[in-house]
Amino acid sequence: MVKVTLTVNNVKYELDVPPTERLIDTLRYRLGLTSVKEGCGRGECGTCIVLVNGKPAHSCLNLTSRLDGAEITTLEGIAPPGKLHAIQVAFIETRGVQCGFCTPGFIMVTKALLDRNPDPDEKEIRKWLASVLCRCGSYPLYFEAVKRAAKYIREGKIYFDEREVREKYHLKVLAR
Numbered sequence: 454m455v456k457v458t459l460t461v462n463n464v465k466y467e468l469d470v471p472p473t474e475r476l477i478d479t480l481r482y483r484l485g486l487t488s489v490k491e492g493c494g495r496g497e498c499g500t501c502i503v504l505v506n507g508k509p510a511h512s513c514l515n516l517t518s519r520l521d522g523a524e525i526t527t528l529e530g531i532a533p534p535g536k537l538h539a540i541q542v543a544f545i546e547t548r549g550v551q552c553g554f555c556t557p558g559f560i561m562v563t564k565a566l567l568d569r570n571p572d573p574d575e576k577e578i579r580k581w582l583a584s585v586l587c588r589c590g591s592y593p594l595y596f597e598a599v600k601r602a603a604k605y606i607r608e609g610k611i612y613f614d615e616r617e618v619r620e621k622y623h624l625k626v627l628a629r
């Protein structure tokens with residue numbers, strides 16, 4: 454076993470992990486962060502993308518034992534409790550989500566993009582969105598969602614009240 458210290462969504466964890474344990478398994482099965490989805494398991498689909506030290510990373514390809522001291526962000530950690538991030542709200546409002554399996558990966562890629570550049574042009578948005586695959590074909594609406602999220606962020610609207618958004622769009626909590 455290897456001892457690692459990780460900061461995940463601003464919480465510090467000291468873990469003993471097998472040397473070959475993948476980050477996706479640590480996040481999903483040790484820490485219960487089920488927004489992190491496994492699609493291909495080999496670095497092609499992008500559904501498992503999280504931020505490692507602020508950069509998008511395939512959690513299916515990274516070994517936890519090699520990430521001692523890293524800061525990890527998953528979808529669960531992009532807004533404080535009771536709030537939704539502007540990117541989440543934009544994805545809800547543009548109604549692109551179909552099965553939703555790819556959505557966490559797209560949101561994390563969008564977060565990384567807008568943290569770097571809150572005013573990306575269309576070419577840049579397309580380039581970043583190309584790192585995740587959507588089998589339902591939601592790309593055009595996700596593209597609109599990124600533009601909408603960027604506008605919110607430029608206007609200083611970073612967090613929204615979760616309850617208000619749920620009531621406005623009649624969203625129910627099915628599972629946590």
Ligand code: FES
Binds near residue numbers: 490491493495512513
């Ligand atoms: S599950 Fe990691 S890239 Fe597909």
Ligand code: FES
Binds near residue numbers: 554591
């Ligand atoms: S919404 Fe179903 S895979 Fe993208």
